Amino acid sequence: MSELLDWLISDARAVDIWVKRWFKQKSEEQITAPKLLAAMEYACLNGGKRVRAGLVCASNRMASCYFNKNSESAALAVAAAVELLHSYSLIHDDLPAMDDSDLRRGKKSTHKEFDEAIAILAGDALQTAAFEILTEQNLKLTSSQKVKLVSHLSVAAGVSGMAGGQMLDLEAEAKSFDIECVRNMQLLKTGSLITASVVMGGVVGGADNVMIKALSNYSENLGIAFQIKDDLLDYQGSTSQLGKPVQQDNSRGKASYIEHYGVDGASKKAKEFVEKACDSLQDYEQHAKELYSIAKLIIKRTY
Amino acid sequence: MSELLDWLISDARAVDIWVKRWFKQKSEEQITAPKLLAAMEYACLNGGKRVRAGLVCASNRMASCYFNKNSESAALAVAAAVELLHSYSLIHDDLPAMDDSDLRRGKKSTHKEFDEAIAILAGDALQTAAFEILTEQNLKLTSSQKVKLVSHLSVAAGVSGMAGGQMLDLEAEAKSFDIECVRNMQLLKTGSLITASVVMGGVVGGADNVMIKALSNYSENLGIAFQIKDDLLDYQGSTSQLGKPVQQDNSRGKASYIEHYGVDGASKKAKEFVEKACDSLQDYEQHAKELYSIAKLIIKRTY
Numbered sequence: 001m002s003e004l005l006d007w008l009i010s011d012a013r014a015v016d017i018w019v020k021r022w023f024k025q026k027s028e029e030q031i032t033a034p035k036l037l038a039a040m041e042y043a044c045l046n047g048g049k050r051v052r053a054g055l056v057c058a059s060n061r062m063a064s065c066y067f068n069k070n071s072e073s074a075a076l077a078v079a080a081a082v083e084l085l086h087s088y089s090l091i092h093d094d095l096p097a098m099d100d101s102d103l104r105r106g107k108k109s110t111h112k113e114f115d116e117a118i119a120i121l122a123g124d125a126l127q128t129a130a131f132e133i134l135t136e137q138n139l140k141l142t143s144s145q146k147v148k149l150v151s152h153l154s155v156a157a158g159v160s161g162m163a164g165g166q167m168l169d170l171e172a173e174a175k176s177f178d179i180e181c182v183r184n185m186q187l188l189k190t191g192s193l194i195t196a197s198v199v200m201g202g203v204v205g206g207a208d209n210v211m212i213k214a215l216s217n218y219s220e221n222l223g224i225a226f227q228i229k230d231d232l233l234d235y236q237g238s239t240s241q242l243g244k245p246v247q248q249d250n251s252r253g254k255a256s257y258i259e260h261y262g263v264d265g266a267s268k269k270a271k272e273f274v275e276k277a278c279d280s281l282q283d284y285e286q287h288a289k290e291l292y293s294i295a296k297l298i299i300k301r302t303y
Numbered sequence: 304m305s306e307l308l309d310w311l312i313s314d315a316r317a318v319d320i321w322v323k324r325w326f327k328q329k330s331e332e333q334i335t336a337p338k339l340l341a342a343m344e345y346a347c348l349n350g351g352k353r354v355r356a357g358l359v360c361a362s363n364r365m366a367s368c369y370f371n372k373n374s375e376s377a378a379l380a381v382a383a384a385v386e387l388l389h390s391y392s393l394i395h396d397d398l399p400a401m402d403d404s405d406l407r408r409g410k411k412s413t414h415k416e417f418d419e420a421i422a423i424l425a426g427d428a429l430q431t432a433a434f435e436i437l438t439e440q441n442l443k444l445t446s447s448q449k450v451k452l453v454s455h456l457s458v459a460a461g462v463s464g465m466a467g468g469q470m471l472d473l474e475a476e477a478k479s480f481d482i483e484c485v486r487n488m489q490l491l492k493t494g495s496l497i498t499a500s501v502v503m504g505g506v507v508g509g510a511d512n513v514m515i516k517a518l519s520n521y522s523e524n525l526g527i528a529f530q531i532k533d534d535l536l537d538y539q540g541s542t543s544q545l546g547k548p549v550q551q552d553n554s555r556g557k558a559s560y561i562e563h564y565g566v567d568g569a570s571k572k573a574k575e576f577v578e579k580a581c582d583s584l585q586d587y588e589q590h591a592k593e594l595y596s597i598a599k600l601i602i603k604r605t606y
Binding site for chain 2: 026040097098115118124127129134142148151153157159166188
């Protein structure tokens with residue numbers, strides 16, 4: 001973890017605390033399905049790096065500094081909602097009918113720790129919980145902001161976003177894909193939630209349409225770089241570092257950037273996308289330091 | 304279908320048309336995952352009775368007549384959102400790891416028509432789509448109303464509602480439950496979405512807190528009656544009428560009202576809950592005719 005940025009570590013801790021508190025409250029108010037709640041919590045609090053949460057918080061800080069707002073505490077709730085939704089997607093990705101993965105971040109995947117039925121339900125309920133959190137009465141945002149947040153997250157997670165990308169990923173196992181298809185799949189599968197995280201942070205911080213557009217450009221390029229780096233790590237890494245069986249995607253014949261560009265070519269591509277991402281924020285240079293730093297971290301990371 | 308109420312048939316048709324148009328639009332704007340979209344549409348448009356949609360529309364009519372509003376077209380969109388969410392729950396309920404049902408309303412269940420991975424994803428994306436629809440820009444409701452709708456639907460569908468009830472139902476297979484537990488499970492599994500439908504219709508029609516409370520009481524009692532009737536039909540029915548293997552719940556040892564009260568006792572209970580439901584709306588008697596009629600239909604239905 002030594003390579004991680006201080007602010008990212010700090011955001012990750014704050015979000016973990018928020019999520020833990022949320023589960024504690026839920027378990028106090030509803031004791032009818034404690035095992036389901038336990039499975040949801042298990043999947044959420046498994047040492048994830050909270051990159052999406054960090055993006056929400058950093059983007060919120062950029063917007064709120066620029067527009068002189070104070071929205072740190074709302075940003076944490078929104079960051080937690082995004083992480084819950086991300087956790088749902090990981091649980092379902094790991095299911096036997098999907099990627100069939102026994103491990104997630106070095107621990108048993110949810111269906112291995114509990115069982116398949118509980119894992120399906122826990123994923124379902126985590127997705128729902130994300131939308132519940134975004135519309136809670138004590139979330140200090142306007143109704144208009146809440147509606148925008150639900151809209152961004154649902155579009156990003158649905159058939160035109162993450163779920164659509166996961167579908168393309170399933171289909172990619174069966175056939176050979178060209179690089180345009182790979183990029184499209186990754187843009188949807190990983191990129192849409194990353195974009196939503198950045199944009200949602202902006203919404204919380206009161207960003208205007210011009211800033212939302214810039215954040216959106218930044219995050220689309222960032223999402224592609226992130227996925228290329230994931231492919232590289234998957235190819236080069238070790239199980240102990242990644243916490244999941246290495247070359248899993250590759251061994252199942254899934255298309256990746258490396259197949260098309262080779263290792264060096266893919267590394268170069270990742271750098272290009274990070275540069276494009278940073279260029280998108282040049283009008284907000286002074287306030288964009290954290291978003292620059294996370295973009296650069298992405299190509300340096302070894303985990 | 305001859306026993307169905309005219310207005311319910313008419314609402315069901317209108318919602319089906321709305322849903323079909325939504326899928327058509329989606330398929331025009333996003334062609335990246337057509338198979339996923341096809342699986343979602345397959346699960347949604349399979350001849351369901353659209354009871355939940357009818358409740359949204361009828362409750363909206365009660366509220367909008369009382370408060371002199373015009374919100375019919377928004378109510379249709381909201382009704383469709385509820386039906387999409389309901390369809391997601393049916394897809395996941397039918398999965399091999401859950402109820403393992405090959406049939407749904409006389410047709411192959413989604414994982415049989417497509418495959419398990421696609422069925423999981425289709426359910427996931429249908430849930431997301433419900434929240435997307437509720438926050439669409441062209442939905443003619445205030446932001447405050449949209450936030451309330453997302454909040455009601457997410458609380459009803461999540462760990463404290465439908466998903467929690469499904470978890471209890473899974474657990475009920477393994478152990479014997481007392482009647483309080485059965486009622487609790489059914490309240491969550493079926494009742495919460497029925498309650499949400501009625502309340503959401505009220506929200507769309509501009510209901511005040513007093514009316515929302517009355518609608519909530521009505522629908523909670525209605526939900527229990529509905530579930531008891533489902534148990535009775537499951538026990539007495541035939542595959543051709545129900546479109547799913549008969550006594551499936553019973554044969555797998557699931558707890559039901561019939562085990563506790565017997566057939567006659569359970570029938571009597573269903574009637575009592577319907578009466579309680581109708582009593583809740585006595586202050587709105589003039590405008591509540593449709594909600595009365597659907598409550599009475601529930602105990603008469605044979606399908």
